[in-house]
Amino acid sequence: xxxxxxxxxxxxxxxxxxxxxxxxxxxxxxxxxxxxxxxxxxxxxxxxxxxxxxxxxxxxxxxxxxxxxxxxxxxxxxxxxxxxxxxxxxxxxxxxxxxxxxxxxxxxxxxxxxxxxxxxxxxxxxxxxxxxxxxxxxxxxxxxxxxxxxxxxxxxxxxxxxxxxxxxxxxxxxxxxxxxxxxxxxxxxxxxxxxxxxxxxxxxxxxxxxxxxxxxxxxxxxxxxxxxxxxxxxxxxxxxxxxxxxxxxxxxxxxxxxxxxxxxxxxxxxxxxxxxxxxxxxxxxxxxxxxxx
Ligand code: SAM
Numbered sequence: 705x706x707x708x709x710x711x712x713x714x715x716x717x718x719x720x721x722x723x724x725x726x727x728x729x730x731x732x733x734x735x736x737x738x739x740x741x742x743x744x745x746x747x748x749x750x751x752x753x754x755x756x757x758x759x760x761x762x763x764x765x766x767x768x769x770x771x772x773x774x775x776x777x778x779x780x781x782x783x784x785x786x787x788x789x790x791x792x793x794x795x796x797x798x799x800x801x802x803x804x805x806x807x808x809x810x811x812x813x814x815x816x817x818x819x820x821x822x823x824x825x826x827x828x829x830x831x832x833x834x835x836x837x838x839x840x841x842x843x844x845x846x847x848x849x850x851x852x853x854x855x856x857x858x859x860x861x862x863x864x865x866x867x868x869x870x871x872x873x874x875x876x877x878x879x880x881x882x883x884x885x886x887x888x889x890x891x892x893x894x895x896x897x898x899x900x901x902x903x904x905x906x907x908x909x910x911x912x913x914x915x916x917x918x919x920x921x922x923x924x925x926x927x928x929x930x931x932x933x934x935x936x937x938x939x940x941x942x943x944x945x946x947x948x949x950x951x952x953x954x955x956x957x958x959x960x961x962x963x964x965x966x967x968x969x970x971x972x973x974x975x976x977x978x979x980x981x982x983x984x985x986x987x988x989x990x991x992x993x994x995x996x997x
């Protein structure tokens with residue numbers, strides 16, 4: 705009986721796909737049915753009351769708006785690619801952040817969307833099709849096996865790295881952990897530690913690889929994990945290499961008050977983009993921005 709039901713009544717968010725519709729037109733359309741306001745942090749993001757179900761809404765069905773949470777929407781916005789740039793989305797499926805990048809670039813330049821999993825490639829291609837973006841190249845490959853010196857990557861200026869992670873920062877996962885069947889026994893803990901160690905090893909490799917692209921000047925690393933081993937520890941481990949390439953850590957959205965653990969000297973980077981509608985332990989996504997001087 706100590707498993708209390710948490711308050712999960714949090715606002716819904718939709719991101720306007722500005723490749724298809726402008727924000728004001730989306731507001732007018734959605735306000736016919738809902739109380740809608742612009743988000744105060746992420747451009748093109750709209751906030752709706754809890755429990756709004758927009759799955760079948762025509763604007764969702766035709767790709768004019770994407771149902772995308774605030775944390776997820778903050779990632780491409782933090783990378784802030786310029787129209788005309790070449791950008792690499794290293795772990796792209798199902799592609800929500802890929803199409804957000806394309807919208808931020810106003811369809812100009814190129815987004816290379818790399819994805820390892822064949823099944824998930826289909827979902828990525830569907831998302832791209834729905835968005836109407838013409839500047840996204842879907843690429844079925846292991847990001848780690850891309851040769852940064854190959855001509856197709858020689859002009860990549862920004863990399864979004866949103867690798868596989870434990871997912872421990874998502875509501876579903878957090879709720880799962882509350883179930884008695886998940887009450888952590890000794891062996892479950894050992895399994896979980898092993899899983900996190902493996903994920904962190906991949907995350908470090910991928911972030912190290914991202915640093916090797918010759919023209920890259922901005923990298924955003926994001927997870928939806930609450931574990932230090934997948935967040936601060938990954939970033940900390942690559943800092944000496946990053947510094948040798950001329951990178952420094954940056955603080956995206958300086959006005960955002962929720963930051964991470966104080967384990968990275970002088971840098972307060974991790975962001976918990978949840979708000980007063982969400983209990984403190986329901987955390988959604990964190991990221992670090994690594995940015996060249
Ligand atoms: N950025 C996506 C979005 O916002 O829609 C979510 C990405 S999901 C957290 C991580 C993805 O990375 C998964 O689809 C997984 O299959 C893919 N992945 C895992 N290892 C990879 C690798 N070595 N190279 C490329 N993609 C990989």
